[in-house]
Amino acid sequence: MAILSVILFHFGSPRLHPGALHNIMEFGWAGVDLFFVLSGFLITGILLRTRGSNRYFLNFYVRRILRIFPLYYGCIFLLFVVILPFVHAGPWFQLRSEQAWYWLHLSNFRTAWGPFSVSPVGHFWSLAVEEQFYLVWPVVILLLPEPTLLWLCMLIPLASSALRSMPALQEIARTHPEFLYRMTFCRLDGLALGACVAIVARNENLARAAVPMVRRYVLPFSAAGLATIMAADQTANYAGRWMSMIGYSVVALFLASVLLLIVVRNSPTHFLLPGWLISFGKYSYGVYMFHLPILFLLVRLLRIDGLLGCIAAVVIGGATSFFLAYISWCVYEVRFHRLKDRIAGPRSQWTLAAKRASYTIG
Numbered sequence: 001m002a003i004l005s006v007i008l009f010h011f012g013s014p015r016l017h018p019g020a021l022h023n024i025m026e027f028g029w030a031g032v033d034l035f036f037v038l039s040g041f042l043i044t045g046i047l048l049r050t051r052g053s054n055r056y057f058l059n060f061y062v063r064r065i066l067r068i069f070p071l072y073y074g075c076i077f078l079l080f081v082v083i084l085p086f087v088h089a090g091p092w093f094q095l096r097s098e099q100a101w102y103w104l105h106l107s108n109f110r111t112a113w114g115p116f117s118v119s120p121v122g123h124f125w126s127l128a129v130e131e132q133f134y135l136v137w138p139v140v141i142l143l144l145p146e147p148t149l150l151w152l153c154m155l156i157p158l159a160s161s162a163l164r165s166m167p168a169l170q171e172i173a174r175t176h177p178e179f180l181y182r183m184t185f186c187r188l189d190g191l192a193l194g195a196c197v198a199i200v201a202r203n204e205n206l207a208r209a210a211v212p213m214v215r216r217y218v219l220p221f222s223a224a225g226l227a228t229i230m231a232a233d234q235t236a237n238y239a240g241r242w243m244s245m246i247g248y249s250v251v252a253l254f255l256a257s258v259l260l261l262i263v264v265r266n267s268p269t270h271f272l273l274p275g276w277l278i279s280f281g282k283y284s285y286g287v288y289m290f291h292l293p294i295l296f297l298l299v300r301l302l303r304i305d306g307l308l309g310c311i312a313a314v315v316i317g318g319a320t321s322f323f324l325a326y327i328s329w330c331v332y333e334v335r336f337h338r339l340k341d342r343i344a345g346p347r348s349q350w351t352l353a354a355k356r357a358s359y360t361i362g
Contacts, residue, residue: 005031027236040194112182156192193256288327
């Protein structure tokens with residue numbers, strides 16, 4: 001669902017005239033925040049379950065590297081080493097000088113200032129934020145007890161929102177609209193609140209107390225707050241003044257609330273179960289990697305605007321991205337995926353070992 005939202009945002013919204021449908025599709029940028037919430041939830045859950053393991057860091061980083069690096073660096077190599085050396089005009093040639101930021105997973109810091117925030121690899125900023133999170137978060141999980149960790153995760157969105165509201169940063173955002181949207185220290189809301197969900201869901205008593213409050217107060221108030229912010233900004237775009245100050249935190253709170261209710265129920269609602277959605281999720285990383293380069297090609301081929309152009313771009317772009325992601329998985333990525341269990345061991349085994357260790361310590 002997150003990647004589908006991003007596809008609607010990138011392929012559909014630029015072709016629509018301002019209106020209700022345009023606002024709905026333009027809000028597809030929140031799919032990135034859903035990625036962050038899910039990542040914070042899943043990664044924190046894995047780390048909490050395995051921090052009693054002797055191979056805590058090794059297993060975590062090996063599995064992350066084998067899942068993310070092969071396709072990412074394959075795409076980076078193809079662009080910067082194979083394609084760009086033959087391009088000698090315009091921003092494409094200039095992009096070649098920016099490649100160090102991409103090789104080091106720091107592209108969000110560079111593209112936040114432009115001028116290459118819109119490029120075939122401009123979307124890699126969100127993966128850079130994820131990688132920086134992976135670098136620090138295992139250490140934090142290992143050092144802090146769960147109650148302290150929960151308080152930290154609740155304070156981080158408040159700190160991020162306060163930071164984004166500082167006049168100095170707001171002034172920068174007027175000139176560089178991507179600045180607050182891409183800087184890591186301004187985008188920790190979703191990761192932290194996803195981690196909150198993981199901590200609460202592990203504690204039966206805490207979950208029992210949290211769910212009624214989330215259902216009655218947090219979820220409806222965050223939804224109302226989001227609607228109020230968009231009305232005040234008169235746009236659903238991420239660069240809106242109120243959205244950039246407090247909206248990212250409100251979006252993350254709403255998504256984390258929905259996730260908590262689903263997780264605690266222990267049975268996803270029926271709309272999450274269709275096979276086509278599950279398949280989209282399985283190949284979503286590849287879709288994420290390929291969809292923006294495909295968009296650059298479609299911009300040259302499809303010159304139709306309005307609803308017809310929007311539908312054509314979403315269908316053709318989404319289908320092509322999914323097809324390439326499927327081929328990439330079957331031919332290339334799955335080889336590295338199989339190595340994860342060989343090097344780090346099956347996840348079920350090292351999770352069980354960590355549980356046994358924690359029981360012994362307890």
